[in-house]
Amino acid sequence: GSVLIETIFSLDGLGRLGFEAAVGRDYPVMFGTLFLFGLIGLLVGLLSDLMYVLV
Template sequence: LDGLGLMGYEAALGRDYPVVFGSLFIFTLLGLLVKLAGDLAYSLVDPRIDFAARKQ
């Protein structure tokens, strides 16, 4: 991912919209995966957390 932020920034300045949307998609996907990993790790660290018990 080295240089991806700079590439997205330069694409935004140059109005290269496919590259802007592609970099936005990659960063959003990466953020969602990190959030999911954090939630799963949180449930492993604290066994009192049970996502299945929250059904309504």
């Protein structure tokens, strides 16, 4: 999703960085972006669970 948005609006971000790393076979950068997106997803899930308890 982020690669598509970054391509449409001509932005340079983590989605494009991960895509270019995959195309260029730059594995450390590719796995770093995957780790970062996974970590962000986990943190958002944890935050939503905590907010559900408060509401």
